[in-house]
Amino acid sequence: METYLDHAAATYVDERVKKEMDKYCLKEYGNPGSFNTVGLRAKEAVDKAREKVAGIIGAEPKEIIFTGSGTESINLAIKGVARALKKSGKGKHIITSTIEHHAVLDTCKYLEEEEGFEVTYVGVDRQGLVNPNDVESAIKEDTILISIMYANNEIGTIEPIEEIGAIARKRNVIFHTDACQAGMLDLDVRKLNADLMTLNGSKIYGPKGTGMLYVKKGTPIKPIIHGGGQEFGLRSGTENVPGIVGFAKALEIAQHERKREAKRLTKLRDALIKGLMKIPKVMLNGHPTKRLPNNVNVSILDIEGESLLLNLNEHGICASSGSACTSKSLKPSHVILALGVPAEIAHGSLRFTLGKRTTRRDIDKVVKVLPRIVERLRELSPVTIELEEKGEFKVRI
Amino acid sequence: MTKSKSGRSAGDVKARGRKWFYTKTVKEHFFSPKNIFKTKAEAAKYKADGVGVVGSAACGDVMRMWIKVDREKDKIVDCKWMTFGCASAIASTSALSVILTERGGMKIDKALRIKPQDIVKRLGNLPAVKFHCSVLGDQALRAAINDYFKKTGQTGRIVPAN
Numbered sequence: 001m002e003t004y005l006d007h008a009a010a011t012y013v014d015e016r017v018k019k020e021m022d023k024y025c026l027k028e029y030g031n032p033g034s035f036n037t038v039g040l041r042a043k044e045a046v047d048k049a050r051e052k053v054a055g056i057i058g059a060e061p062k063e064i065i066f067t068g069s070g071t072e073s074i075n076l077a078i079k080g081v082a083r084a085l086k087k088s089g090k091g092k093h094i095i096t097s098t099i100e101h102h103a104v105l106d107t108c109k110y111l112e113e114e115e116g117f118e119v120t121y122v123g124v125d126r127q128g129l130v131n132p133n134d135v136e137s138a139i140k141e142d143t144i145l146i147s148i149m150y151a152n153n154e155i156g157t158i159e160p161i162e163e164i165g166a167i168a169r170k171r172n173v174i175f176h177t178d179a180c181q182a183g184m185l186d187l188d189v190r191k192l193n194a195d196l197m198t199l200n201g202s203k204i205y206g207p208k209g210t211g212m213l214y215v216k217k218g219t220p221i222k223p224i225i226h227g228g229g230q231e232f233g234l235r236s237g238t239e240n241v242p243g244i245v246g247f248a249k250a251l252e253i254a255q256h257e258r259k260r261e262a263k264r265l266t267k268l269r270d271a272l273i274k275g276l277m278k279i280p281k282v283m284l285n286g287h288p289t290k291r292l293p294n295n296v297n298v299s300i301l302d303i304e305g306e307s308l309l310l311n312l313n314e315h316g317i318c319a320s321s322g323s324a325c326t327s328k329s330l331k332p333s334h335v336i337l338a339l340g341v342p343a344e345i346a347h348g349s350l351r352f353t354l355g356k357r358t359t360r361r362d363i364d365k366v367v368k369v370l371p372r373i374v375e376r377l378r379e380l381s382p383v384t385i386e387l388e389e390k391g392e393f394k395v396r397i
Numbered sequence: 398m399t400k401s402k403s404g405r406s407a408g409d410v411k412a413r414g415r416k417w418f419y420t421k422t423v424k425e426h427f428f429s430p431k432n433i434f435k436t437k438a439e440a441a442k443y444k445a446d447g448v449g450v451v452g453s454a455a456c457g458d459v460m461r462m463w464i465k466v467d468r469e470k471d472k473i474v475d476c477k478w479m480t481f482g483c484a485s486a487i488a489s490t491s492a493l494s495v496i497l498t499e500r501g502g503m504k505i506d507k508a509l510r511i512k513p514q515d516i517v518k519r520l521g522n523l524p525a526v527k528f529h530c531s532v533l534g535d536q537a538l539r540a541a542i543n544d545y546f547k548k549t550g551q552t553g554r555i556v557p558a559n
Contacts, residue, residue: 009447304457306483307427313415316430322481324458330526332457344454379436382461383454386436395454397461 001304003317003362007203007294008153008181008354014205014356021207024242032239033228043239049248056255057197058188058213062115065213065231066244069284069295070180070200071103071358074147076224076234077176077196078107079147082117084220085174092117095173097130098338099157100149104178105334108147122148126339126391127287128157136167146175150182150192154322154335154351156295158185165193174219184262184293185253195219199251201243205356206250210243265293265354268363272352275367277372279385285336285349294354297322299336299345301385302379308350311373317366322349344385344395419484420521426488431495432477443477447548449540452533458482459492466545467502474502477548478537485520485527492519493534505542509534509556 013021024045030038032046047061054061067073078094086092096108098121111117120138124130132146139146146168151158161177168175176196179187183204189197196219201210215221215234227236273296276282281301300308305323312319322333323346332346352366384396417424434440445463452459457482465475476497480490493516497503513532517523539556546554 040422258406302481304482304486307487310418310427310484330457342455343457347454347457380433380479381459381479381481382450383459385454397450397454397459 001316003365005352005354005358005362005366006320007358008351008353009320011205011355012357013207013246014026014250014253016253017206017246020249021242021246024245027031028241030241032241033230042239044196045241046239046244046321049244052211052248053251056200056251058190059214060217062232063217064214064282065215066151066239066247067211067213067231067235068209068237068240069211070101070178070198071211072235073198073200073211074101074103074109074176074178076221077198077214077215078145079111079224080103080221080234081174081176081196081219082111082115085144086115086117086223087222088220091140091324093140093143094119095122095135095138095143095146097122097124097148098122099124099128099130099152099155099178099335100147101153101178101180104147104149123336125158127290128152128155128285128335128339129287129290130159130164132160132163132167134173134228138261139167139171139173143171143173146173148175148177150177150179150185150197151292152286152335153181154333155297155339156292156353157287158182158290159207161192161194168195169193173329176290181292181295183251184265187255189214189216198219201247201250203324204250204254207243207246210240210247212247212251216252250268256298260295263319265358267356268358268360269293269296271360272354272366273298276370278367279371281385283345283387285339285341292353294358296354297336297349297351299341299349300374301345301348301387302381302383303374304347305349308348308370308373311377312366312369315365315369315373317369319366320351320353322351324349342393342395344383345393405474419488419523422492422519422521423485423488423523426491426520430487430491432475432491432498434477434479438477440477442549445477445541447541447543447545448541449537449544451536451540452482454481458486458529458533460486460533462490462494462537462541464497464538464541466505468549470502471505472502473497473505475543476496476538476541482533483527485523486533488520489516489523489534490537491506493538495519497538505545508538509542511538 030042032043050061108119174195195216197214199212202208218290285297305321336346386394403473447464450461461479463477476489
């Protein structure tokens, strides 16, 4: 069996989720838009899922829009609000951070290049934290939207969302948070001061191809997908009934079990960090404590990430890397670079993300196997990177 | 994934095998690289006739190549290398080292004609985006040969880097 430590990429579907979904694949297959018994039963299922999700995040059912992915929710949130407000003449300035997921960054870039919006990308500190003051100082007369992620997918840093949300509210700017990785955190939108919040199913032991956008009542927003007017006109297309039911169930389980699971995973996470830090010249990327309970991200100096990854894979360990070679762009991770570390070190980053089935044995296996791989690859590497005082790096070839 | 309770034996799981992104030859070179130093101490002691380095760690690939030359025969008789980079970079340098040293070595003039495509062919192909990795191998070799020319006063033979 593989030692799967890539839960931030995808999770297995929880048995209980699958069981609920099966019913809506085989028996309750109707179209929620149909005026017949089978269709109405499907509609009932979607309504119930919506109520369930609303209850969990402290919203009203009408504020829940089911979508096809986290990426789609983000596109709807950003393009939807930006276009609605541009039309009303309120402004064209958007604020986001440099460490957002590409779904946010590329959507903002698109609006900048194609639709005349202006975007400010707020930087982060060495641990990946956005400073709320920086967000506040970036607000201008014509700022219409702030989008800051709840927790980072690569380095696990948890952002001060409540504070940023409070600032946005005070300054009358709409606030969206991408909470795709935050299924294990407090998702109460009232506490978070969020006007929009994105979630997706495949990171919380729900089905892939499912997502949700919370849209606070009264938020100006335009659809990006047009057609039959489903989801209160904001997301046309026949509802993915099994997906919606599965998503709601997955979120319910994740939030119900979150405190216990967070405690368990935090212990395992810290054990893994401790074990990895015993290897010479390893640095932790991200914040030591304001960190997702399941995220470990390290840079291993002198070595490139893909070769680490493939060696681990050969030992049955599935992890991921911010190395250029594992990205389609052939550029190292924008998140690790945003921390202010040189590209040489971003190339050697390695991410382990723990999950429900992760046990102490998995952690022990990584800690046992990795030092030998590192040693072997270092013997093969002509590069020596020294970490000097004041956090400077010296690269020798 | 299947739960262990399902009755699937460990053997079954193993039989499914690990997935590998590149060709089988890349895998062989990556996990059992040829013509490498066992330790860095061994590298320090190696008496090379020419050494070449190309690439940049910031860009993600660095290769260093050492060659030994039989001056009389004008032939590369031994070579060693180190690579910082992904699997295809490591495998391509290893494959190049084999091309150079098999059958008792290679004439310098012939070695200078090695193209990236020759290395890629030896590896049984590489994904298109990875071609730049193997390009570095022949450049590192050319740098090492130029270094040898410089050290032996054959400056007229130095090939400009492209």
